[in-house]
Amino acid sequence: MANIQQINGDYYGSKETLTEALPFAKIDQNYKAAINNLFGIADKELSIYDDAIFYYNEAIKEANNQVAKQSPLNNIAVIYIKKKNYDEAIKILESILKTKALDNFVKSKARVIDNLGFAYFKKGSNEKGLQLMNESLEIRTKSDDFYGSIESYLHLAEFYSKTNIKKSNEFAQKAYQTSTKLNSVDERLKALSFLISNDAGIQFGQKYIAINDSIISIRNNYKNKFAKIKYDSKKEKDENQKLRLQRAENLVALKDAEKERAIFIAAFVIFLLLLVYFKKQYDNRNRIKNIKTAYDTETRIAKDIHDGLANDVFHAITYTQTQPLANENSKENLLQKLDDIYSRVRGISRENSDIDTGPNYSNNLKEMLSTYNSPQTNVIINGVEKVNWDSVEHLKKVAIQRVLNELMVNMKKHSEANVASIKFNSDSNSLFIDYSDTGKGCEKSKIIKNGLQNMEIRILAVKGTITFDTEPNKGFKVKITMPK
Structure with missing residues (x-):
């Protein structure tokens, strides 16, 4: 220049x-x-x-x-x-x-x-x-x-x-x-x-x-x-410098804002993860608590029923004192009353006794199912020994035995089945149970009325699934799947 x-x-x-x-x-x-x-x-x-x-x-x-x-x-x-x-x-x-x-x-x-x-x-x-x-x-x-x-x-x-x-x-x-x-x-x-x-x-x-x-x-x-020209150039240069400084300040502010946003997002994600974790813990505690409460309630109900049997026994004794037992009809009536009392006591005992979920679990489960075998009903049990029961959680084993017991009771009371089959299978992650009988079945809408809803509640409580398949005169089928 x-x-x-x-x-x-x-x-x-x-x-x-x-x-x-x-x-x-x-x-x-x-x-x-x-x-x-x-x-x-x-x-x-x-x-x-x-x-x-x-x-x-x-x-x-x-x-x-x-x-x-x-x-x-x-x-x-x-x-x-x-x-x-x-x-x-x-x-x-x-x-x-x-x-x-x-x-x-x-x-x-x-x-x-x-x-x-x-x-x-x-x-x-x-x-x-x-x-x-x-x-x-x-x-x-x-x-x-x-x-x-x-x-x-x-x-x-x-x-x-x-x-x-x-x-x-x-x-x-x-x-x-x-x-x-x-x-x-x-x-x-x-x-x-x-x-x-x-x-x-x-x-x-x-x-x-x-x-x-x-x-x-x-x-x-x-x-x-x-x-x-020099004045305008200097003015433009000063303005450009001012703009550069402003852009630099804006950039710093933007970076600070981005940093704050990143910290906020990270904190929010951590908060969500913690929320999910604590909710899971809370759900698990509630689930365990609900299962235990259900078991305690069932034990209390069973105890009340058991106490109520005293009246039946008293009535049976009174019957022997007032009726001529030499008469065949009186004798048959007494035997029927005693048989009913025996069956009720046996059922209450099974339903409310402590379940051994240790090494003998499979034998006890098989024995429990076998007790429902009778001249009228042939109970077939397959694959119970093939399942690695040590890999199944304690509460899930309890739920399985309770549900199968209810199924068998339901079969005994309502199905009039000639054959009942329980098949066990498993893979590395899940356990599968298939039940079927040749009974008279029922309409699906009546399942709840028959008391089978308790089975569904038990299985869902341990994160499993249960499906019922039945129609009148076509038998009764149940499929249970649950993670180990």
Whole structure:
């Protein structure tokens, strides 16, 4: 930006921009030489020669090779020419030409030769000065250095201004034409100033005034425009920085919100898991409690029934005292009463006695089922020994025996079956029991009325399933499945 400002003649503005550039030179030292060199050019154009020489020397100190030092050295020599210290200028320029590295930079070498020739000319060595300026112009022409050739034309125009006005005007005209093509305003004005001094025509004076007025107006407008661009750029940069900070703050806030949300979700999931765990524990406790309560209730009911049998026994005894037992009918009635009492006591005993769920469980289960075998009903038991009863939970074994006992009681009381079959099977995870009889069956809607609902409650309590399949005169089937 500072270089662009100098091209447009805004040297004070250029120095301000260069001041802004200085902090960046601390990051990369390679820019410091260029910054100091531009400081020197600005002060040279503003005729602040001592400051310009200071900055050029600073640029030389920062230069990292011999070639990089040549530009500020050449600029110092130009200032010495302006200060009429020609010997010092010649000394510097000749030392530059001795640098072999400069041979690879034709345009730079031509500039140094031209300045050296101009210094000799200003010192009074016209012949040597002319020779060097012509040599420089020839190099510039061959290398198509059109901008550099303007300086050669201007130096030669000044050289001939005292001795050959015609040639001076020719070189001034070439300088004017080339600078016009390149839109180099300052060089156009210099060329016009030679033509005016040489009385080349009034039209050149008019052109000079028009161009000079125009360039003053343009440069003033440019300064204002550039200042506005810098202001707008700084404003936009500040706003962008503000937006970046806002985005960063929003991002931090978003991350915090996401973190809080993640913590909340994690806490909620843990809460749900704990809720499920405690509910399961609660359900298990309730299930066990309900089963035990059911068993306790059944024992209490059985006890009440057992106590009620005392009346039946009393009635039987009374019957023997009041009825002639020699009579066959009386004798049959008594035997029937005693048989009923015996059956009831036996059933109560079975239903309410403690169930051994240890190693003898399968034998006890089979024995219990076998007691329902009679001349009227053949009870078939299959697979009870094949089940690994040690892998079945205690409460489930109790439930199985209770349910099967109820099934057998139901069969004995209602089915009038000739055959009752109980088949046991299992796999690694589940136990299967299939019951069937050849009894008279019943309608499914009457199952609850027959008291079989208690079986379903028992099986469901241990997380099993029980299904009933029956129709009138088609027997009765029950399928039980439960996890071990």
